[in-house]
Amino acid sequence: MTISRRDLLLGATGLAAAGTVASPGQVFAQAAGAPKYTPEPGATLRLLRWAPFVKGDDEAWLANTKKFSDATGVQVRVDKESWEDIRPKAAVAANVGSGPDLMLVWFDDPFQYPEKLLDVTDIATDLGNRFGGWYEGPKGYGQTKDGKFVALPLATIGNGLVWRQSVIEKAGFKDMPTDTKGFLELCQALAKNNLPRAGFAMGNAVGDGNNFAHWIVWSHGGQMVDESGKVVINSPETIAALNYARELYKTFIPGTEGWLDINNNRAWLAGEVGVTANGVSIYYSTKNEARFKEIADDTRSSILPVGPVGKPIELHQTTSAIIFRHTKFPNAARAYLQFMYDKPQMDAWIGGSSAYCCPALKGFIDNPVWNADPVHKPYARASETLRPNGYAGPLGFASAATMADYVMVNMVAEAATGQRTPEEAAKRAETRANRVYKV
Amino acid sequence: MATTAALSRPAPRETTLAERILQDRNVLGILFMLPAAAFLFLFLTYPLGLGVxxxxxxxxxxxxxxxxxxxxxxSLWGDSVFWLSVFNTFLYTFVASILKFMLGLWLALLLNEHLPFKALIRAIVLLPWVVPTVLSAIAFWWIFDAQFSIVTWSLQKLGLVQGSINWLGDPQIARASVIAANVWRGIPFVAITLLAGLQTIPPSLHEAATLDGATSWQRFWHITLPMLSPIIAVVMTFSVLFTFTDFQLIYVLTRGGPLNATHLMATLSFQRAIPGGQLGEGAAIAVAMVPFLLGAIMFSYFGLQRRRWQQGGQD
Known part of the structure; x- marks a missing residue:
């Protein structure tokens, strides 16, 4: 029998995978049946993530990371960047093949450079098997059409409808209507009775603007592209959605067409709006401050109203974990993510995030945080109601570029404000999307 | 003796080729220029070439x-958003530059007078220029907030307006708002530089003109302005370049909204290239700015610096 160099290498890899060549400090408990990755000797990692909005998220993530370092000896440096800098930083890291080993990225970022990312299918499959499976929406942000996972969906940053209960009661509504028709009637009643009005961002707001615009269009059956990536935005369903947006806009507080992500939070704190859509952070900005106690006690939340399509559909914001191929320590990076996605760590992190992060795995939704406060509850459905950006087409450059160019947001704003008729706005969006989808 | 002394003088040592080369003025000149040339190539020519x-x-x-x-x-030729950004960029540059020039010149003339606390006032005038753009942009963001604008509040208290002013929500008002913010920021640069120019004009010229009975307007038109025109050319070239390539103000205030009404070529280029991932198209938009920038420079150097213009004559 001859032993080739290849056999030797394969044998060494197998031994390493089995953990038999690892130093004692590098071994940590891994679930039975899970793929085993033993960190390379002397491995260190650098993770770049978005700056947390909730202190508990940061604390839990760092505590989990420390546990990993203690168990394996692998030091992990966690850097944070503002939300909007994550996309360019990830893109540059992928492009130049240098920088952080892992990142928490947004939306369809992984689909812009899938070949620069480590395949994590085995980990994703194992996590799915062990923790009740992935929610379909978030899964779409990690899995390519050929079934390969280039990212591990981490969480959905839920966007919910938030309102002041006392305000809607003064308008004659006991509860928030659950359908778009009733919701319009409520907003009209607020405006008519000179109460704090509704206000939704329609400026070039990455989070709130996109959430609102996609909800309006999707809830009426419109969509940017079909399964093949053909632009189908100029449809009767979209026109119906834009007509609805036009009626809704008439009830809004002035200035929403210039609103960026922060504006509705400001107006909310000032008591100027009675209804808006936001992450749960808008509630925490009042709950943790005594001077806003009245607003906090009066705050209620729900998922966004269901439109003619008959089921809740929302965009939300999604974050996924990726490992760059350029990392010198791929096994350490894989082991780190495996560890962070395991139930004890994920429970601590989801709990610490105070309902800000809805898990992408169904098995983690039993977290007590969702019942800790009634305002939290609707945010637990974020991963369930999520529909990926660029629905129903493939994720990639075109879907990301269409969103980055605010095609959907601009279309809704143009029609809502009367700058263009719904037909003109839909036609223009079609032309713009066609440029990106290269018709 | 003299002969002996001459004979004992050591024969001149033959210089090596390397020494001769190093002592050559032309070679030395090139050598000394090399670091600067390498720097320019690395940080200017290469990125520009790569962008193109x-x-x-x-x-x-x-x-x-x-x-x-x-x-x-x-593709850009048929893109309405691109053409809107071109229009916005020209409007922004044209209006802001003219306002900055007029207000800056006015301020410079005022500061050139004998004022108490002259040095202190000049230092204060420079403040908007010194403050980082992002910080001043954030201040303007509050000033132009749809709900909490101090300007709207003041006008409401004075009884001049009823409702709120949609500063950054209405396309036309948003354009005016971002131009106002840019003008506020750019005036000090123009004013202080023109002030330096004003101080180089010999007072004797004004004295002579005054003796000849020239009015203050005639002195300004026939002495100050022509004498100032070389520095005006330089200042306005820089001012136009800064304004044309502005990014931070727009990015903080509106992200190019509402409805792309304030998108400049620079902000659109960034939006397409980085968040949108289309580096090629983003670079094309950036490159499309170059001819306009060159045009502005040409106009300043070959137009404003013409001697005939400076002397108040016609072409």
Whole structure:
């Protein structure tokens, strides 16, 4: 029998995978049946993530990371960047093949450079098997059409409808209507009775603007592209959605067409709006401050109203974990993510995030945080109601570029404000999307 | 004796080729210029060349592109948002530059007078220029807030307006708002530089003109302005360049909204290239700015610096 160099290498890899060549400090408990990755000797990692909005998220993530370092000896440096800098930083890291080993990225970022990312299918499959499976929406942000996972969906940053209960009661509504028709009637009643009005961002707001615009269009059956990536935005369903947006806009507080992500939070704190859509952070900005106690006690939340399509559909914001191929320590990076996605760590992190992060795995939704406060509850459905950006087409450059160019947001704003008729706005969006989808 | 002394003098040592080369004025000149040339090449020529090249490719973030010729430019030609950004950029540059020039010149003339606390006042005038753009942009963001604008509040208290003013929500008002913010920021640069120019004008010229019975307007028109025109050319060239390539103010205030009404070529280029991932198209938009910038420089140097113009004559 001859032993080739290849056999030797394969044998060494197998031994390493089995953990038999690892130093004692590098071994940590891994679930039975899970793929085993033993960190390379002397491995260190650098993770770049978005700056947390909730202190508990940061604390839990760092505590989990420390546990990993203690168990394996692998030091992990966690850097944070503002939300909007994550996309360019990830893109540059992928492009130049240098920088952080892992990142928490947004939306369809992984689909812009899938070949620069480590395949994590085995980990994703194992996590799915062990923790009740992935929610379909978030899964779409990690899995390519050929079934390969280039990212591990981490969480959905839920966007919910938030309102002041006392305000809607003064308008004659006991509860928030659950359908778009009733919701319009409520907003009209607020405006008519000179109460704090509704206000939704329609400026070039990455989070709130996109959430609102996609909800309006999707809830009426419109969509940017079909399964093949053909632009189908100029449809009767979209026109119906834009007509609805036009009626809704008439009830809004002035200035929403210039609103960026922060504006509705400001107006909310000032008591100027009675209804808006936001992450749960808008509630925490009042709950943790005594001077806003009245607003906090009066705050209620729900998922966004269901439109003619008959089921809740929302965009939300999604974050996924990726490992760059350029990392010198791929096994350490894989082991780190495996560890962070395991139930004890994920429970601590989801709990610490105070309902800000809805898990992408169904098995983690039993977290007590969702019942800790009634305002939290609707945010637990974020991963369930999520529909990926660029629905129903493939994720990639075109879907990301269409969103980055605010095609959907601009279309809704143009029609809502009367700058263009719904037909003109839909036609223009079609032309713009066609440029990106290269018709 | 003299002969002996001459004979004992050591024969001149033959210089080596390396020494001769190093003592050559031309070679030395090139050697001394090399660091600067390398610096310019590395940080100016290479990025610019790379940008121009990328504009002819379909490079995307994370994927090297292939040469597509003028495809990006053809695509932009039919892109209404691109043309809107071109219009916005010209409007922004034109209006802001004119306002900055007029107000800056006015301020410079005022500061050139004998004022108490002259040095202190001049230092204060420079403040808007010194404050980082992002900080002043955030201040303007509050000033132009749809709900909490101090300007709206003041006008309401004075009884001049009833409702709120949609500063950054209405396309026309948003354009005016961002121009106002840019003018506020840019005036000190123009004013202080023109002030330096004003102080180089010999007082004797004004005295002579005054003796000849010239009015203050005639003195300004026939002495101050012509004498100032070389520095005006330089200042306005820089001012136009800064304004044309502005990014931070727009990015903080509106992200190009509402409805792309304040998108400049620079902000659109960034939006397409980085968040949108289309490096090729983003580079093409950036490169499309170059001819306009060159045009502005040409106009300043070959137009405003003409001696005839400076002497108040016609072409």
């Amino acid at each position: 090249y990328l504009g002819f490719t379909d490079t995307r973030i994370g994927r090297a592109g292939v040469w597509v010729g003028f495809e990006n430019y053809e």
